[in-house]
Amino acid sequence: MSDTTEGRPDGAAPAIELKGISKAFGAVQANKDISIRVMPGTIHGIIGENGAGKSTLMSILYGFYKADAGEVFIAGRKTDIPDSQAAIAAGIGMVFQHFKLVENFTVLENIILGAEDGARLGPSLSKARKELTQLAAEYELNVDPDALIENIGVGMQQRVEILKALYRRADILILDEPTGVLTPAEADHLFRILEGLKREGKTIILITHKLREIMDITDTVSVMRRGEMTATVKTSETSPAELAELMVGRKVLLRVDKKPATPGANVLEVEDLRVVDDKGVERVKGVSLVVKAGEILGVAGVAGNGQSELLEVLGGVQTGTGTIRVNGQEIDLTGSQSDARTRRARGIAHVPEDRQRAGLIMDFKAWENVAFGYHDDPAYQSGLLMNNAAIREDTEGKIERFDVRPANANLPAKSFSGGNQQKLVLAREIERNPDLLLIGQPTRGVDIGAIEFIHQRIVELRDEGKAILLVSVELDEIMSLSDRIAVIFDGQIMGERLPSETDEKELGLLMAGITDTTHDHSVEEIEANLARAHGEVH
Amino acid sequence: MDFLTVLQILDSTLRLSTPLLLACLAGLFSERAGIFDIGLEGKMLAAAFFSAATAAATGSVWVGLLAGIGASLALSGLHGVASITFRGNQLISGVAINFLAAGLTVLIGQSWFGLGGRTPSLIGGGRFEPITLPFAEALSGVPIIGPLYAELISGHTIPVYVALLCVPLTWYILFRTRFGLRLRAVGENPAAVDTAGVSVVGLRFAAVAICGVLCGIAGAYLATGLQAGFVKDMSAGRGFIALAALIFAKWRPWYALYATLLFGFLQAISLRPDVIKSLVGFNVQIQLLDALPYILTVVILAGFVGKAVPPRAGGAPYVKER
Numbered sequence: 123m124s125d126t127t128e129g130r131p132d133g134a135a136p137a138i139e140l141k142g143i144s145k146a147f148g149a150v151q152a153n154k155d156i157s158i159r160v161m162p163g164t165i166h167g168i169i170g171e172n173g174a175g176k177s178t179l180m181s182i183l184y185g186f187y188k189a190d191a192g193e194v195f196i197a198g199r200k201t202d203i204p205d206s207q208a209a210i211a212a213g214i215g216m217v218f219q220h221f222k223l224v225e226n227f228t229v230l231e232n233i234i235l236g237a238e239d240g241a242r243l244g245p246s247l248s249k250a251r252k253e254l255t256q257l258a259a260e261y262e263l264n265v266d267p268d269a270l271i272e273n274i275g276v277g278m279q280q281r282v283e284i285l286k287a288l289y290r291r292a293d294i295l296i297l298d299e300p301t302g303v304l305t306p307a308e309a310d311h312l313f314r315i316l317e318g319l320k321r322e323g324k325t326i327i328l329i330t331h332k333l334r335e336i337m338d339i340t341d342t343v344s345v346m347r348r349g350e351m352t353a354t355v356k357t358s359e360t361s362p363a364e365l366a367e368l369m370v371g372r373k374v375l376l377r378v379d380k381k382p383a384t385p386g387a388n389v390l391e392v393e394d395l396r397v398v399d400d401k402g403v404e405r406v407k408g409v410s411l412v413v414k415a416g417e418i419l420g421v422a423g424v425a426g427n428g429q430s431e432l433l434e435v436l437g438g439v440q441t442g443t444g445t446i447r448v449n450g451q452e453i454d455l456t457g458s459q460s461d462a463r464t465r466r467a468r469g470i471a472h473v474p475e476d477r478q479r480a481g482l483i484m485d486f487k488a489w490e491n492v493a494f495g496y497h498d499d500p501a502y503q504s505g506l507l508m509n510n511a512a513i514r515e516d517t518e519g520k521i522e523r524f525d526v527r528p529a530n531a532n533l534p535a536k537s538f539s540g541g542n543q544q545k546l547v548l549a550r551e552i553e554r555n556p557d558l559l560l561i562g563q564p565t566r567g568v569d570i571g572a573i574e575f576i577h578q579r580i581v582e583l584r585d586e587g588k589a590i591l592l593v594s595v596e597l598d599e600i601m602s603l604s605d606r607i608a609v610i611f612d613g614q615i616m617g618e619r620l621p622s623e624t625d626e627k628e629l630g631l632l633m634a635g636i637t638d639t640t641h642d643h644s645v646e647e648i649e650a651n652l653a654r655a656h657g658e659v660h
Numbered sequence: 661m662d663f664l665t666v667l668q669i670l671d672s673t674l675r676l677s678t679p680l681l682l683a684c685l686a687g688l689f690s691e692r693a694g695i696f697d698i699g700l701e702g703k704m705l706a707a708a709f710f711s712a713a714t715a716a717a718t719g720s721v722w723v724g725l726l727a728g729i730g731a732s733l734a735l736s737g738l739h740g741v742a743s744i745t746f747r748g749n750q751l752i753s754g755v756a757i758n759f760l761a762a763g764l765t766v767l768i769g770q771s772w773f774g775l776g777g778r779t780p781s782l783i784g785g786g787r788f789e790p791i792t793l794p795f796a797e798a799l800s801g802v803p804i805i806g807p808l809y810a811e812l813i814s815g816h817t818i819p820v821y822v823a824l825l826c827v828p829l830t831w832y833i834l835f836r837t838r839f840g841l842r843l844r845a846v847g848e849n850p851a852a853v854d855t856a857g858v859s860v861v862g863l864r865f866a867a868v869a870i871c872g873v874l875c876g877i878a879g880a881y882l883a884t885g886l887q888a889g890f891v892k893d894m895s896a897g898r899g900f901i902a903l904a905a906l907i908f909a910k911w912r913p914w915y916a917l918y919a920t921l922l923f924g925f926l927q928a929i930s931l932r933p934d935v936i937k938s939l940v941g942f943n944v945q946i947q948l949l950d951a952l953p954y955i956l957t958v959v960i961l962a963g964f965v966g967k968a969v970p971p972r973a974g975g976a977p978y979v980k981e982r
Binding site for chain 2: 184186206207209210216218222223224225226227231232234235236237238240242243244246288378
């Protein structure tokens with residue numbers, strides 16, 4: 123472990139210094155004796171897998187949790203942070219992964235909430251409006267102060283969160299996984315803002331699991347693993363491979379190792395598919411696509427552009443209009459045969475996007491979860507009763523083959539980590555030998571080690587000649603797994619590309635609904651496009 | 661139907677709307693802060709009993725009013741502790757309060773007064789008396805405006821005017837003050853309030869307390885203004901009608917006034933079968949007329965009157981999460 127005190131102006135105290143922070147939730151030690159030091163005017167990355175304790179550590183710094191042991195120093199002074207109020211007073215601002223905004227309030231109202239200047243709202247609002255104009259000019263933080271949060275895109279919502287912190291005179295800004303919901307162009311814009319803040323002397327802590335972001339923007343980086351700080355290094359002196367190894371504790375393969383695809387006959391044919399949601403808004407607007415045997419078609423797009431609905435219709439949990447054929451035979455989309463069970467019988471397996479809501483019942487045991495959807499399998503029956511012993515035995519086999527840990531079929535789904543939950547769902551679906559696998563966000567909330575395993579399984583399935591439709595908001599995942607990429611925006615396919623003939627930039631523009639990818643587009647243009655689609659949805 | 665009859669019905673609409681309006685605004689404060697309160701009914705009932713009992717004992721309606729507010733506040737506190745501090749189920753807590761009030765009022769009433777759960781009839785200073793607004797006499801000679809002012813606007817008891825004043829006041833507090841902004845925020849997204857460094861628990865207790873005070877006035881008015889004493893179950897579902905009106909009003913103060921006036925009007929005409937008969941030409945069953953407000957309640961709660969979006973964090977206890 124190396125301490126990064128180089129380049130520090132003489133006598134300057136670290137903006138933040140944590141000494142020996144520990145925090146346990148019951149038997150789980152979320153943070154173990156963590157010490158870290160961040161110099162003012164720098165961008166410090168904290169990287170680690172899900173559950174490594176990054177968010178817990180930052181929540182302690184923001185007064186959300188109380189540490190069991192340890193001390194916090196802000197600008198050299200020992201500071202007690204019992205609640206968010208104290209954190210704000212100490213000059214700390216936090217942009218949470220899930221924004222803490224009031225949806226039906228205006229931007230301005232959200233910014234002043236909790237930092238009003240008096241009992242009457244009028245003066246606070248006009249003062250904030252003035253200050254907002256200044257901040258916007260200074261840091262490229264353009265927002266419409268009178269827009270309702272629910273009517274603006276996530277990019278702008280995030281800027282509102284940053285403005286909230288700056289309005290409270292924050293010198294230290296913590297951002298928790300800020301790029302998860304952004305298009306690549308929006309993420310670049312965010313990084314420009316952060317660079318600007320850094321130039322003004324603000325200290326920034328960036329929590330992320332994306333190695334590329336760490337390499338691009340941070341000055342120093344700390345790696346966390348299982349509640350411990352395993353290293354703090356200068357970004358310029360490390361590499362993605364080294365960081366990944368520090369995160370996981372062993373060497374990992376960052377690229378998916380796969381042979382070129384050998385596509386066969388069409389397995390899935392979708393023509394002019396339309397889906398209207400329960401509010402009467404058309405979410406999928408005439409999608410047509412084909413997935414062949416032995417290939418992975420990746421659907422890229424910013425969350426909320428119709429990819430979830432597409433997956434749900436194909437999986438039989440949502441109704442739609444249009445034509446869907448599997449192995450040449452048409453599928454019933456609205457009638458009595460339009461359910462998930464009939465789909466399964468037709469050789470479609472579905473790993474839903476939200477495994478905790480739609481893939482598993484969290485309080486049920488692993489073996490009970492493995493039977494879901496296949497509970498009428500004769501192998502699981504014994505006369506009128508379920509043959510629980512057979513299901514348990516089958517589950518134990520799956521647990522072994524998919525390396526699920528802990529290897530105990532009797533544990534409830536909620537006591538497995540995200541990656542192991544996903545392996546359970548995956549095992550249930552792909553061991554049924556489907557012709558077509560629908561898989562949504564296969565590695566959301568999954569640790570790097572498990573990502574590697576899941577990706578390998580998907581590629582193996584492809585090599586066995588199965589058709590795979592992959593929906594993911596992680597562009598890296600789409601790029602490395604897909605044999606073909608379709609980009610969805612506002613319920614429509616904007617175009618198809620081969621991974622070898624495209625790049626993140628082009629896909630990013632398509633994800634923002636811009637099909638003319640031959641020249642550069644401004645962030646404003648991209649945002650306007652996104653906001654238009656977003657506005658239609660609301 | 662003459663002008664005077666119309667005035668009489670409207671006059672009685674105002675009086676009958678008052679407890680509904682107060683209870684509706686009470687619910688509005690509570691639910692805007694994210695605490696659902698089906699215990700409005702129980703709080704009104706408890707306030708009605710304790711205000712009547714105290715007014716009967718002391719001979720002062722004002723002391724009675726304070727006792728009513730106190731009783732209602734105590735039940736609000738109970739609801740707050742159960743649903744905010746201990747994060748219990750808000751519906752169950754509300755139901756418990758309703759049962760508690762229905763049982764306790766009669767039990768204590770019987771033990772104190774031995775009148776089968778009733779309080780003695782209130783006389784003199786034990787009741788709210790109508791007050792005559794200035795110029796009512798002088799203007800009564802002027803056609804239209806005179807009777808309108810003297811009959812409809814003047815001559816009500818103080819709680820009626822208080823209730824009406826509460827409407828703009830509620831609007832101002834909710835939409836023009838810091839407290840209102842925070843209160844609405846805590847009902848929509850308590851995490852936003854918490855991370856902004858404001859106490860979610862404090863705000864919600866404040867809202868529940870305001871709810872208690874308003875319910876207290878509503879209940880006291882039932883026993884000491886609208887009627888002269890407490891009788892068993894005298895709130896007669898008004899707390900639930902107020903909840904229906906709140907949904908109908910989409911949790912907005914001015915709409916709450918209109919909604920409760922409509923319910924009050926239905927209650928007022930059900931008291932005048934003679935007018936109904938002269939309007940429709942035949943006798944309408946009195947029971948049917950009595951049932952009108954409740955029928956409208958069912959219709960509203962079944963969602964026939966457009967889609968009302970309740971405060972988003974309503975009904976859910978706030979638990980910190982990362």
